[in-house]
Amino acid sequence: MAELSKTEKAILELISNNPFIGQSNIAQELNLARSTIAVHITQLVSKGLLLGRGYILPTSQKVTCIGGVAFNRKYALNVAPVLGTSNPGVSSQSHGGVIRNIAENLARLDVDVSLISIVGEDESGRELLSQMRSLGVDISQVVLSNDRPTAEYVAIFDSANELVFGVASMGILDQITPAQIERSWSHISSSDWVVLDCNLPSETIEKILYLKQKADFKLAVDTVSISKAKRLPRDLSMIDILFTNRDEANSILNFGSDISGLDINELATLLRKLGSKGVVLTDGANGHIINIEEEVFATPALSSNVINVSGAGDALVAGFISKIRSGASVCEASKVGAALSALTIESEMDVRQDLSVDILNDYILQKKD
Ligand SMILES: Nc1ncnc2c1ncn2[C@@H]1O[C@H](COP(=O)(O)OP(=O)(O)OP(=O)(O)O)[C@@H](O)[C@H]1O
Ligand SMILES: [Mg+2]
Structure with a gap:
């Protein structure tokens, strides 16, 4: 033995x-x-x-996260960029994809998490999966593609840390098909909460919303970006909580980002009219508003020492879901979401690598003083 x-x-x-x-x-x-x-x-x-x-039996407390997983490569140039030739620079890499970030945050908060996504049979895919596995995330439903490389985002920054240009190679995510969802449906439907991101193709999002009619779990959606938010159907009535920022909300409602002139409360009300049972609308340093069933209120951003704002929205979703799934009130979940996003932007990484329930609780206590 x-x-x-x-x-x-x-x-x-x-x-x-x-x-x-x-x-x-x-x-x-x-x-x-x-x-x-x-x-x-x-x-x-x-x-x-x-x-x-x-x-491996259905655990009723499981949160299933469905959406994009990507490998981020960042290059910082030492000199002013010159096109058409090679430029000296320094590289760094990190793991990304909105749903992957949410899943990592949840796992670090000791939530039972399962991931549904796709990666290529390559080094990046293996590394992404191995990290998820080491965090205890169930990756049994992640598909390996043998004809597409793992999704990748490459960004080049100049010496003043301004983006020179970025390349998003995300084609593989179109292979998260309705058929994959059907194959994993018993796994999905046995969840307590399902969170999906709009990196999924629209027909896959529609499939989940359709199948959800006969399921018991609660569904949260993160809209990801202005263009991907448009992948949502007109009828949002299968969504329990829609997490979206101001620009993405305008995009769903078909307004150009700045021309609607509507404030975030009005935007949230219009999204509720499309059927979503709840909306959490984030607005960067201004915090977020809640419009969930009968509860309507604003939660300010916690003042924080901003180091890197990327990942703030993903952290807010994870903090919120980690709390609401344990039976806490919407108000409490909103506060925890704000705290986790503040804690995240105080670190270099898009997901805080030292995150734990204790660190989050200590931070909340410290902010109360
Ligand atoms: N500059 C900032 N200062 C303080 N808090 C911030 C700042 N930016 C974001 N936050 C916090 O993070 C939350 C979510 O941020 P934001 O609205 O930028 O999400 P997002 O656009 O989805 O970001 P991303 O998708 O890049 O993670 C805000 O509600 C706020 O609590
Ligand atoms: Mg976001």
Whole structure:
């Protein structure tokens, strides 16, 4: 028999006493983070001591995230850019894609997360998946494409950190088809919450909204960008919470971004009229407004030492969902969303690498003082 650590033995014992025990319960029993338990379970499966199938049962608290996963490469030039020749610079890379960022934030907050997306059979795809796996995210429903490379965003910055140009190679995401959703439907429909981003093709979004009519889970949507927001259908009545920023809201409503003249409350009201049961409309440093069922209020941004604003919106969605799924009020979820976005923009990365429930709670307490 393979060599087992003390924790692995304890996990095996709990599972053999109750094969239906969830990861969160094991975590509670052993006083460890759920993500740690998930990693041990993956190891027990690979040692052949757990037969995955018997164990992978629908956990009612699961959040399934469906959408885009991408590899970001950034190049900072040391000199003024010269076209038509090679320019010396410094490269860095990070993991991105709105839904991937949301899933990473949720996993770091000990939420049971599952990811549905697509990557290429290449180095970037393997790295993205390996990081998700190490965080305890269930990646069993991620498809590997053998004819498209992993989605990639490449950005070139000048020495003043202004974007010179960017290249988005996202074609692979069009292969997240309605058929993939159908294949994963039992996995999706057994979730507590499903979050999708508008990196999905419109027919795939429509398929999820259609199938959701007979399902029990709650659905949140992040609109991603002005152009991708237009992938939503006119009827938003299957959406429980629509997360969108001011420009994306204008785009859904078919107004040019600056010409509608409507304030964010009016925009949210119009989105509710399209059927969405709730709208969280973000507006950068001005914070966000909530218009969910009967609750309408504004939550200001927490003042923060801004280092990198990218990822703020994704963090807000994750903070909000992590709270609301645990039964908290909309007001509490809104505050946690604002706190996680503030915490995120105070770091270099689009997802804070040191994030944990404790760090988030400490930050909220500290901001109360
Ligand atoms: N400059 C800022 N100062 C303080 N808080 C900010 C700032 N920018 C964003 N935030 C916080 O993050 C939240 C979401 O930001 P924003 O409206 O920019 O989302 P977004 O456009 O979806 O961003 P992204 O998609 O790039 O992550 C805001 O409601 C606010 O709480
Ligand atoms: Mg956003």
